[in-house]
Amino acid sequence: MLNERAKTLLKTLVERYIHEGEPVGSRSLSKFSGLDLSPATIRNVMVDLEEMGYVASPHTSAGRIPTAKGYRFFVDSLLVVQSLDIKEMSLLENQMHPDNPSRLINVASQMLSELTRFAGIVVTPKRSGGAVFRYIEFMALSEKRILLIMVTPEGDVQNRIIFTETSYNQSDLIEASNFLNQHYAGCALEEIRSRLQLELKQLRYDMTSLMSTAIEISSDVIRESSEAVVLAGEHKLLDVKDLSGNLTSLKKLFELFERKTKLLQLMELSRQAHGVKIFIGGESDVAALDEVSVVTAPYEIEGKVVGTVGVIGPRRMAYERVIPIVNITARLLTSGLSQN
Numbered sequence: 018m019l020n021e022r023a024k025t026l027l028k029t030l031v032e033r034y035i036h037e038g039e040p041v042g043s044r045s046l047s048k049f050s051g052l053d054l055s056p057a058t059i060r061n062v063m064v065d066l067e068e069m070g071y072v073a074s075p076h077t078s079a080g081r082i083p084t085a086k087g088y089r090f091f092v093d094s095l096l097v098v099q100s101l102d103i104k105e106m107s108l109l110e111n112q113m114h115p116d117n118p119s120r121l122i123n124v125a126s127q128m129l130s131e132l133t134r135f136a137g138i139v140v141t142p143k144r145s146g147g148a149v150f151r152y153i154e155f156m157a158l159s160e161k162r163i164l165l166i167m168v169t170p171e172g173d174v175q176n177r178i179i180f181t182e183t184s185y186n187q188s189d190l191i192e193a194s195n196f197l198n199q200h201y202a203g204c205a206l207e208e209i210r211s212r213l214q215l216e217l218k219q220l221r222y223d224m225t226s227l228m229s230t231a232i233e234i235s236s237d238v239i240r241e242s243s244e245a246v247v248l249a250g251e252h253k254l255l256d257v258k259d260l261s262g263n264l265t266s267l268k269k270l271f272e273l274f275e276r277k278t279k280l281l282q283l284m285e286l287s288r289q290a291h292g293v294k295i296f297i298g299g300e301s302d303v304a305a306l307d308e309v310s311v312v313t314a315p316y317e318i319e320g321k322v323v324g325t326v327g328v329i330g331p332r333r334m335a336y337e338r339v340i341p342i343v344n345i346t347a348r349l350l351t352s353g354l355s356q357n
Contacts, residue, residue, distance in 0.1 A: 019066075019069075019090075022052065022054070022062060023062050023065065023066060024094070024095060025050055025051070025052060026046055026050055026052070026059065026062050026063070026066070027066055027071055027072070027083075027087060027090065027091065027095065028091060028095040029041075029045075029046055029049050029050040030046060030063075030072060030081060030082075030083060030087075031083045031087060031088065031091040031095070032049075033045055033046075033049060034082050034083055034333060035333050035334070035335055035336075038258060038259070038333065039078075039080065040074075040075050040078040040079075040080030040081055040082050041080045041081060041082070042078075042079055042080040042081075043056045043059045043060055043063070044056070045080075046059050046063075047059060063081055066081075066087070067081065070084055070086045070087075071083065071084060071086055071087035071090060072084060072087050085297050085298040085299060085300070085332065088297045088298075088310070088332055089297050089300070091336075092295055092297070092336055096336055096337055096340075097337060098336075098337050098340050098341055099337045099338055099341060100341065101341045101342065101345055105132055105342070106345070108128070108132075109128055109132070109342075109345060109346065109349060110349065112124050112128055113125060113128065113346075113349045113350070113353055114353070115352070115353035115354070115356040118354055121350065121353045121354065122139050122141055122247055122350070123139075123247055123249075125137070125139050125247075125326055125346055125349070125350050126138060126139045126247045126248060126249035126250075126326075127249040127250070128346060129249070129250075129326060129327070129328050129342065129343065129346055130249040130250025130253060130328075131250070132342050133328050133330060133334075133338075133339050133342055134250075134253055134256075134330075135250065135253055135254065135257070135328050135329060135330030135331075135334065135339075136248060136249070136250050136251045136253060136254055136274075136328065136329040136330065137248070137249045137250050137326075137327075137328060138246060138247070138248050138249075138280070138284070138326065138327045138328070138329060139246075139247045139324065139325070139326045139327075139350070140245075140246055140247075140281065140284045140285075140324045140325045140326075141245045141246075141247060141324055142318065142323035142324045142354075150167045150168065150169060150170070150201075150202060150203075150235045151168045151169060151170050151202055151203065152167070152168040152198055152202060153165065153166070153167050153168075153194050153197050153198055153202075153231060153235065154166040154167075154194050155179075155185075155190035155191075155193055155194050155227075155231070156187075156190065157185065157186070157187055157190060158178065160184050161180060161181050161182070161183070161184055162178055162179070162180060162181075163178070163179045163181060163185065163190065163227075164176060164177075164178055164179075165177045165178070165179050165231055165234055165235075167234075167235050170203070177234050179227070179230055179231065179234065181226075181227060181230075182226075183226070183227075185227065189224065192224070193224055193227055193228055193231075196228070197228060197231065197232075200212075200216065201232070209232055213228070213229060213232065246277045246280055246281060246284070248274055251271065251274050254267070254270065254329070254330070254331075255267070257330065257331050259308070259331040259332070259333050260308060260309070260331055263308065266305070266307070266308045269304065269305035270305050270306070270308075270309065272305065273303065273305040273306070279303045279305070280303075282303075283296065283301050283302075283303055283306070283311065284313060284325045284327065285325075287313035287314065287315055287325040287327065288315050288322050288324075288325060290313070290314075290315060292314060292344065293312060293313070293314045293340050293343055293344050294312075294313050294314070295310060295311070295312050295313075295336070295340075296310060296311040296313075297310045297332055298310065298332055306329075308331070308332065309329055309330060309331055309332060310329075310330060310331065310332045310334055310336075311327055311328070311329050312327055312328045312330075312334075312336070312339050312340060312343045313325050313326065313327035313328075313343065314326055314327070314343045314344050314346075314347035315347065316347040316348075316350040316351045316354070317351045317355070318351070318354050318355055319355055323354075324350075325347075326343060326346050326347045326350060327343060328342070328343055
């Protein structure tokens with residue numbers, strides 16, 4: 018347990034290090050802590066904090082910097098979260114219009130990045146395997162190449178190219194799309210598959226083949242996008258002093274962004290949290306994130322948690338400012354998606 022004097026000095030050290038990015042010495046702690054302590058007393062407290070693992074001494078400086086454990090104690094026990102200023106709040110509200118779910122999610126990730134100057138992330142809602150498509154259209158590209166245009170239940174438009182063994186004219190393709198839209202739009206995948214063989218017998222074989230292929234491709238599209246990560250502003254991390262000096266860590270981080278599987282697992286933990294959750298360095302159990310912090314919050318549709326938003330940045334971030342940005346973005350996303 019830390020006494021009040023140690024807590025005050027640790028809080029001051031973390032705040033000064035976040036602000037200045039340089040190891041903090043006794044003189045700064047004396048000046049900014051508001052405590053009437055001698056330099057010797059401050060140094061003794063720093064030795065105690067270092068022995069307990071809250072701070073560390075870089076070899077090149079007489080000052081100290083917070084460790085991951087120090088940041089954790091600061092965030093959990095000492096942090097005073099700021100309110101978002103009126104200008105930033107207004108910007109968020111004006112940008113996040115509830116007009117289109119996909120656009121809203123993309124704007125959310127962009128605003129998280131823009132306001133924090135770090136990487137913004139949104140995990141999109143899981144799509145059920147029930148409704149496969151809202152609308153399908155076929156368009157002939159060449160003799161045996163057809164463009165499949167599919168509108169998902171969420172309003173997203175997806176395009177895929179189908180290669181066929183049979184040539185179809187445009188009237189065939191119109192007939193096929195009309196049949197699928199009339200009989201199968203909004204139906205569950207299993208229901209469609211069970212009806213396919215029976216109902217498509219009334220059509221000639223080559224049309225049956227085209228429709229079966231279209232249904233399989235449509236279900237693949239839904240599966241591929243059943244849970245996606247929308248990232249914005251990853252390049253901003255290249256300008257972060259604490260990260261740009263370590264090319265190995267940066268490479269691992271950007272590989273994580275590309276693969277996304279581990280990132281999804283981490284964000285999944287945030288679904289179970291009430292409000293903002295913070296992962297500092299190695300707490301994430303993701304090696305690529307050892308040098309960064311991830312601040313996340315879940316968002317809902319009709320009272321059910323369906324995804325998460327977050328910011329990925331250096332451990333030396335202004336948590337008191339990032340936390341409300343993430344929290345309010347999650348609330349606005351909840352509000353916007355619930356209106357659709």
